[in-house]
Amino acid sequence: MRAPAGPRPRGPPPAQRTQPPARATAPPRRMRSPPGARSDAPSIPHAVTPATAPAVVRVDLGARSYPISIGAGVLDDLASYAGHVGKRALIVTNDVVGPLYLERVTAALKSAGVAVDSVTLPDGEAHKDLATLNLIFDAALAGRHGRDTTLVALGGGVVGDMAGFAAAAYQRGVPFVQVPTTLMAAVDSSVGGKTGVNHHAGKNMIGAFHQPNAVICDVAALDTLPDRELASGLSEVVKYGLIRDAPLFDWLEAGGAAAILARDRAALTHAIRESCVNKAAVVAADEREGGVRATLNLGHTFGHAVETAQGYGTFLHGEAVSVGTAMAADLSCRLGWIDAGVRDRAVGLLRACRLPVTVPSGMTPTQFRDLMAVDKKVQDGVVRLVLLKGPLGGCVVTGDYDPAALDATLGAFCGRK
Amino acid sequence: MRAPAGPRPRGPPPAQRTQPPARATAPPRRMRSPPGARSDAPSIPHAVTPATAPAVVRVDLGARSYPISIGAGVLDDLASYAGHVGKRALIVTNDVVGPLYLERVTAALKSAGVAVDSVTLPDGEAHKDLATLNLIFDAALAGRHGRDTTLVALGGGVVGDMAGFAAAAYQRGVPFVQVPTTLMAAVDSSVGGKTGVNHHAGKNMIGAFHQPNAVICDVAALDTLPDRELASGLSEVVKYGLIRDAPLFDWLEAGGAAAILARDRAALTHAIRESCVNKAAVVAADEREGGVRATLNLGHTFGHAVETAQGYGTFLHGEAVSVGTAMAADLSCRLGWIDAGVRDRAVGLLRACRLPVTVPSGMTPTQFRDLMAVDKKVQDGVVRLVLLKGPLGGCVVTGDYDPAALDATLGAFCGRK
Numbered sequence: 001m002r003a004p005a006g007p008r009p010r011g012p013p014p015a016q017r018t019q020p021p022a023r024a025t026a027p028p029r030r031m032r033s034p035p036g037a038r039s040d041a042p043s044i045p046h047a048v049t050p051a052t053a054p055a056v057v058r059v060d061l062g063a064r065s066y067p068i069s070i071g072a073g074v075l076d077d078l079a080s081y082a083g084h085v086g087k088r089a090l091i092v093t094n095d096v097v098g099p100l101y102l103e104r105v106t107a108a109l110k111s112a113g114v115a116v117d118s119v120t121l122p123d124g125e126a127h128k129d130l131a132t133l134n135l136i137f138d139a140a141l142a143g144r145h146g147r148d149t150t151l152v153a154l155g156g157g158v159v160g161d162m163a164g165f166a167a168a169a170y171q172r173g174v175p176f177v178q179v180p181t182t183l184m185a186a187v188d189s190s191v192g193g194k195t196g197v198n199h200h201a202g203k204n205m206i207g208a209f210h211q212p213n214a215v216i217c218d219v220a221a222l223d224t225l226p227d228r229e230l231a232s233g234l235s236e237v238v239k240y241g242l243i244r245d246a247p248l249f250d251w252l253e254a255g256g257a258a259a260i261l262a263r264d265r266a267a268l269t270h271a272i273r274e275s276c277v278n279k280a281a282v283v284a285a286d287e288r289e290g291g292v293r294a295t296l297n298l299g300h301t302f303g304h305a306v307e308t309a310q311g312y313g314t315f316l317h318g319e320a321v322s323v324g325t326a327m328a329a330d331l332s333c334r335l336g337w338i339d340a341g342v343r344d345r346a347v348g349l350l351r352a353c354r355l356p357v358t359v360p361s362g363m364t365p366t367q368f369r370d371l372m373a374v375d376k377k378v379q380d381g382v383v384r385l386v387l388l389k390g391p392l393g394g395c396v397v398t399g400d401y402d403p404a405a406l407d408a409t410l411g412a413f414c415g416r417k
Numbered sequence: 418m419r420a421p422a423g424p425r426p427r428g429p430p431p432a433q434r435t436q437p438p439a440r441a442t443a444p445p446r447r448m449r450s451p452p453g454a455r456s457d458a459p460s461i462p463h464a465v466t467p468a469t470a471p472a473v474v475r476v477d478l479g480a481r482s483y484p485i486s487i488g489a490g491v492l493d494d495l496a497s498y499a500g501h502v503g504k505r506a507l508i509v510t511n512d513v514v515g516p517l518y519l520e521r522v523t524a525a526l527k528s529a530g531v532a533v534d535s536v537t538l539p540d541g542e543a544h545k546d547l548a549t550l551n552l553i554f555d556a557a558l559a560g561r562h563g564r565d566t567t568l569v570a571l572g573g574g575v576v577g578d579m580a581g582f583a584a585a586a587y588q589r590g591v592p593f594v595q596v597p598t599t600l601m602a603a604v605d606s607s608v609g610g611k612t613g614v615n616h617h618a619g620k621n622m623i624g625a626f627h628q629p630n631a632v633i634c635d636v637a638a639l640d641t642l643p644d645r646e647l648a649s650g651l652s653e654v655v656k657y658g659l660i661r662d663a664p665l666f667d668w669l670e671a672g673g674a675a676a677i678l679a680r681d682r683a684a685l686t687h688a689i690r691e692s693c694v695n696k697a698a699v700v701a702a703d704e705r706e707g708g709v710r711a712t713l714n715l716g717h718t719f720g721h722a723v724e725t726a727q728g729y730g731t732f733l734h735g736e737a738v739s740v741g742t743a744m745a746a747d748l749s750c751r752l753g754w755i756d757a758g759v760r761d762r763a764v765g766l767l768r769a770c771r772l773p774v775t776v777p778s779g780m781t782p783t784q785f786r787d788l789m790a791v792d793k794k795v796q797d798g799v800v801r802l803v804l805l806k807g808p809l810g811g812c813v814v815t816g817d818y819d820p821a822a823l824d825a826t827l828g829a830f831c832g833r834k
Contacts, residue, residue: 130551131547137622142618147795147796148797169586171793194589199555201558201559206587207589208585208586209589374563378561380504380565381563
């Protein structure tokens with residue numbers, strides 16, 4: 001399957017796309033500079049999103065469409081929740097994010113007339129399991145929440161995935177709202193309706209497609225995000241660049257990534273918005289991953305193997321994806337599908353994002369093969385992979401690759417300690 | 418909300434509807450005898466379904482439509498599975514049903530070219546929880562089942578609900594097939610896509626709507642069903658009679674129920690087919706219980722409170738529903754919505770089915786209220802109930818009833834030891 005990626009026609013000039021009001025439609029159809037023309041990459045935009053006017057990216061899914069509101073302070077703004085939360089809400093958060101933001105979200109919802117309960121989960125990927133999920137059901141039932149309640153996910157990807165799956169399953173389905181507080185959640189996991197928990201034998205093996213009513217992304221909340229978590233989220237921004245948005249990759253390379261690591265809020269806002277525009281376009285085209293949506297898993301098949309092998313939480317998700325992306329780039333290059341320059345740019349940008357690009361000590365090719373064999377993209381026993389192809393910004397999802405090249409990639413990465 | 422039930426226009430005469438070939442459409446539009454005319458009720462049909470030609474009832478849900486095949490021997494017939502199971506299957510059964518039928522279903526699937534694994538769960542409602550559900554995921558991952566596998570639920574309602582929910586959640590959704598081996602599963606739980614597990618605070622509180630690809634109902638498999646389980650299933654057949662099918666109620670009263678308890682296979686087949694026709698019509702009209710589907714919960718709000726209070730598995734589901742149906746009939750009569758004759762016929766038929774119609778010792782009105790407060794039909798804090806109204810065969814789902822009448826019903830049933 002060839003993904004509809006690669007170079008796209010020119011659109012509005014950079015200045016136009018960085019000014020409010022934000023675009024209300026999802027598909028990105030613009031290019032700031034030709035692929036590879038790094039010196040022409042636009043400078044980092046500033047003052048992209050005034051606090052008074054959040055950018056809104058819409059996910060077009062018919063009756064299940066919803067807005068992503070991106071801006072500083074949207075978390076406290078009752079207008080963010082209006083129309084998306086009913087009379088009752090159960091906020092799901094964790095013991096790191098809760099102390100920082102639970103009171104504020106509760107206050108915003110209460111001022112909107114919502115009766116609010118909350119449940120605080122232990123933080124971290126290690127707790128993304130059925131047992132922790134049940135804490136949400138415990139709280140919902142203890143509070144006598146009915147089908148008319150709304151779950152509010154306040155936290156990063158783990159909280160969002162778990163609260164979303166709890167919403168999908170509680171009384172066979174209640175609505176939910178995402179309030180991402182990590183870059184990872186803001187640019188990727190809060191959008192698109194993939195929810196679920198891990199199984200000890202595989203990442204995200206238990207879950208549901210369940211779209212949120214709204215995504216409320218407060219860039220100011222990223223101020224409290226540890227550096228390591230910030231870098232982890234960047235791996236997914238790099239991903240959009242590699243699979244379908246060369247201009248975004250160029251921008252990251254040309255200083256965008258450095259500005260984000262320096263916590264430049266305008267750069268963060270820009271990266272989140274561009275990522276959401278990319279994700280919304282892909283999800284709108286293929287909600288349940290029958291085709292192009294699988295391209296969003298660049299690096300994930302290798303990465304999930306790393307996460308599962310190391311024990312959930314040892315690697316942050318984005319760190320594992322970074323390792324996996326480096327491996328996918330390596331394999332793509334060995335197959336002759338990209339040139340060494342693209343591979344080196346990919347690995348170089350990940351390094352510049354302070355992300356790991358080598359396999360942890362002790363992992364073997366056999367271990368990779370065993371763990372990759374349960375990947376959700378396996379078909380008829382063949383592990384399909386997202387691989388880069390053509391100029392920067394193009395990729396394919398395929399099981400039709402030379403297995404010797406995969407052997408070589410696994411051997412090289414597992415030997416390189 | 419008034420359910421579209423009550424007396425319906427005359428349809429084909431009895432002889433026509435009990436002969437093969439089976440009707441392929443769902444909505445029942447016929448009446449064998451006017452309500453109340455018990456002496457005119459048709460005699461028990463015989464030789465309804467020759468072994469060579471299973472009756473097929475279709476559930477019309479657009480792209481999610483599926484057939485219910487009802488007959489003796491369909492479990493062994495590879496034609497039953499053709500087109501509904503892919504190259505791989507994971508049979509989910511329990512430690513009572515497995516020894517009886519697992520080998521046969523495995524053989525049928527293998528002869529159809531399917532690679533088969535199986536997982537055997539502990540039997541009983543007490544095990545219908547997230548921990549037992551995880552055994553299915555363990556087996557699926559151990560066997561490296563991908564998104565192209567099909568789960569096959571071989572057993573009663575508990576196995577069907579759990580396998581169905583596992584299918585909804587495994588890798589965010591794989592297909593499944595129901596092979597019911599209890600009367601309860603055959604007439605009710607295997608049809609309609611309600612899946613899930615219990616929470617200690619409430620029945621079926623965690624789950625999904627996930628329709629099967631097919632329901633394969635082997636009436637010969639009911640030969641091994643204990644008498645108590647047979648009676649339990651009858652409670653749901655009585656339910657269809659009370660809420661929308663007076664002729665079915667008449668037939669049960671006039672000897673149908675006795676024939677089923679005597680294990681007359683033609684009577685069983687007739688009851689299953691008529692029940693499935695009723696259920697298919699309701700589900701086709703309202704898949705996700707936005708309206709009329711809630712009528713299928715007659716007796717269930719009271720009944721779930723009994724099941725939860727007594728500990729799952731103490732009462733069989735149908736036994737608890739029988740108690741709840743007697744309570745709903747009592748309340749309906751106190752409200753003046755049905756006359757005492759209808760109430761007495763309902764309770765009398767349940768007794769004739771050897772089902773309990775009194776509340777277990779020790780339960781209090783307060784306990785009922787607390788447990789009923791988490792019912793899935795609660796809206797804005799009001800417990801909506803399915804209550805009988807008008808002549809036999811009519812019902813409503815409403816929160817608009819005199820609370821004093823509910824007090825009286827709870828008082829009468831909890832005082833009556």
